[in-house]
Amino acid sequence: MTGTRSGTTRPARDERTQAVVDALLRDGRALPLSEIARRLDLAKSTTHRTLAAMVAAGDVGREGRLYRLLEGEPGRANQRLTARRADARRALSAPVGRLFTRTQLTVSAAVLNGRLVDYAYRIHGRDELWTGSDQTGQGPVLGSAAGCALLAWDPPAALRVAERHGLHPGERAQLRRELADVRRARVAVHADPQSHALCFAMPVFDAQARPWAALVVRGRRGRVDVSGVVHLLRSAARSAGSAISATG
Known part of the structure; x- marks a missing residue:
């Protein structure tokens, strides 16, 4: 975890990526950005940046408003x-x-x-x-x-x-x-x-x-x-x- 100026903590980038993987694996179905953000307790903008990076890396696929895990090794x-x-x-x-x-x-x-x-x-x-x-x-x-x-x-x-x-x-x-x-x-x-x-x-x-x-x-x-x-x-x-x- 990494600290913020207010003294609270937020997930580090690698932890956010793993949290997205866990959320998508939990029930084996694609999820919309809003549901992933809710499960991770993160702002939608932060979740969107994380998902965009994972899509670019080939770890997550996007179909309309839904994101699904491309299970296996990255890239x-x-x-x-x-x-x-x-x-x-x-x-x-x-x-x-x-x-x-x-x-x-x-x-x-x-x-x-x-x-x-x-x-x-x-x-x-x-x-x-x-x-x-x-x-x-x-x-x-x-x-x-x-x-x-x-x-x-x-x-x-x-x-x-x-x-x-x-x-x-x-x-x-x-x-x-x-x-x-x-x-x-x-x-x-x-x-x-x-x-x-x-x-x-x-x-x-x-x-x-x-x-x-x-x-x-x-x-x-x-x-x-x-x-x-x-x-x-x-x-x-x-x-x-x-x-x-x-x-x-």
Whole structure:
């Protein structure tokens, strides 16, 4: 903390940056400047300067009035993430479209972004289900089908996520068991009790058999042909992976 002439204290610049990161990570959604300033107990002008610097550094993204964390290492790493999102949109827009045509459900292409999952491309189905990721384009890694699909075949990424979340040994063991279950089933499934959504996710592997992205299908619980969706999702992920490997 640094002192002011009045004898009070205010966060130093590095502390303000970390406070912004903490605020944006707290519930995994984008926030307006006024809400970030309120949470940090700072003037809007000070918060705006801090956010502007973080946007310029590639650590925070701005979409209209909302700011969202570009999770991962600053600068060049976030430029690579931006490029990967664009690559995912280009490579997976056709598979997403075909899945939507076959299922009429909400279908997304997702990439890993540190503690978060970025939904790079999405077509909304007719289920009229809306979650936080529909507004921000992001969602948590842990507790999501997309996150589990991306981590299950990538142990180093799973370890990094566990470290960033500060999971204790028991929680890490539970995460390993959950990811092992996903590998055995070859599909990640997550039910959201609040939105009544049922999500299915499969990784799209690159030429080195690494999870490059994930395809995600979401529908309303009780109204989804589970076996049919899983069959179509596996087929789409396999075809997309073959196409990516061939062009990579």
